[in-house]
Amino acid sequence: MTDLNTLGQVGLIDHIRQATPAPAHPETVRGIGDDAAVFDWGDSYGLLATELLVEGIHFDLTYVPLKHLGYKAVTFAVSDIAAMNGLPLQLTIGVGLSSRFPVEAVDELYEGIRAACTAYNVDLVGGDTTASRSGLILSVSVLGKVAKDKITYRHTAQPNDVVCVTGDLGAAYLGLQLLEREKQVFLADPNMQPNLSEERAYLVQRQLRPDARTDVVHELNDLGIRPTAMIDISTGLASELLHICRQSGTGAVLFDENLPIDDQTHLAADEFKISPVTAALNGGEDYELLFTVRPQEFDKLANNARITAIGYLTADPNQVVLATKAGQQTPIRAQGWGQSA
């Protein structure tokens, strides 16, 4: 018997993909291995992404309000569609509920789901509601579409492409640390009031209610830019970059001083004695987009406040490194199986 940890999550997906036969339907353009599956719908490509969220692994109901959880579950799946440079159309949601949840809790969950559907302009078209003996389970599937000449995969980046990231990184991870600390305080003394100051609001919001960057999909389209590769940052910048490099056969150099990190993230990182660069690289759950563009295209993005250039791709697939100002280079590594951020 082989322990799942010997493969790791990426290894397990590779293992499954290798055993999966080639598609039988001519409409199936791409299966396992990207953020979403791709179908030929004639005028455009159809996209399908599925996410599974399990209580105790992906969320802790001690501090996650159900409304935010509903919103976040939709964000997870819509973010996968955005990573293909697509926009979402329809969504189904499966909910597994233990009997401890009253109808009001289901209403709160669905309030968040509906708010996200409105924000992302996606139709809630169905799903499945079932009992669960072991806490809350959410399964979200989103259908989307993208123009055929705009679709963006992971495996199509090239050496010298500029590596870009939207928004800022590491805040969701520090938000989680704050919430976990408050939980421990609360468990020790239930009469204690939470100590989440206004200044920390941004970090907590990034953890509890992240947004998928469909706005950037619109913006790239308006600017006439098609990234050479794109992926969303769910596990962490490091592992997502490694996906692009591995699938494109490239290396990469990132500059640590270029990583976009919010002031609040820096302050909280100091307090928790966590390196802000580590939080940005491996924290995960930022739901920003990591993408690459040809160097000659980058001018169009150079002054864009939402997008930061953080490095470039190289021809050597064995060189995926973080470079410091002092010229030191350290290899970028991904997290292992089961290490939830």
Place this chain on the structure above:
Amino acid sequence: MTDLNTLGQVGLIDHIRQATPAPAHPETVRGIGDDAAVFDWGDSYGLLATELLVEGIHFDLTYVPLKHLGYKAVTFAVSDIAAMNGLPLQLTIGVGLSSRFPVEAVDELYEGIRAACTAYNVDLVGGDTTASRSGLILSVSVLGKVAKDKITYRHTAQPNDVVCVTGDLGAAYLGLQLLEREKQVFLADPNMQPNLSEERAYLVQRQLRPDARTDVVHELNDLGIRPTAMIDISTGLASELLHICRQSGTGAVLFDENLPIDDQTHLAADEFKISPVTAALNGGEDYELLFTVRPQEFDKLANNARITAIGYLTADPNQVVLATKAGQQTPIRAQGWGQSA
């Protein structure tokens, strides 16, 4: 706070549907309320169905081999596509795994998933693999399509339509009783050998590895028959018939002597002192199709070995009854929330 049991599963889905805004995308033809959501794909309708399976609710790994479970999970979702008179194209599967599963167990599960994909001619195109603290979770989403003039809903049946069912009913439920009994024997004395004789093989197979009736979709198409309404039998004949009646605004009369029940089901029902009619009505998990046809169309099906006429629809929505040969009529009722078959 309102207990979920006060709404029941059907009531909960109604409750969610009522709060769901109308679709914003013109491509969304139908959302919550049928076996699958329906989309306008130009030449045809697209279909999307999602099923969530949770260990301890939908399956018991004490006696369900993982390979069969993988096959069954695909059957659940493909059956929803068949119920819309459609055929499946692509499938994604999300798997939540606790660390007790070795790689070999994942392989066995996927072997069943792939076997079902081959049997139903559907492409496995992706999914999600995650940790789980609480047993195995499977979430399956299937995309399918159907010609626009062939699509079949639940709400379009009419009085006088003939009620038809494919295959036979109640066998999956008796198969479950046999497996549960053997489990108890085994738990009492792990050295006991299981007593599942050859004659019981059909019942056990119906429980462990049911088939979605995509063959009947092909056959109806070949015969030039479009049902007036259709649904798959997952919860049980009674609750599925009530869905069609409620959504179509009709009543129904079923004849108990017409219910297709296999000889093995009769024998096992005797042994367990269960009424075979109750097993057929409320046992569930048969994954047969329940459909209605106009009376003048029924001639084309009259001698079909796979299809049985079991009653007819009436104009009175308050009359959904089972009639005996002696002329007695009893109301048909569905199961409540959380009563898994």
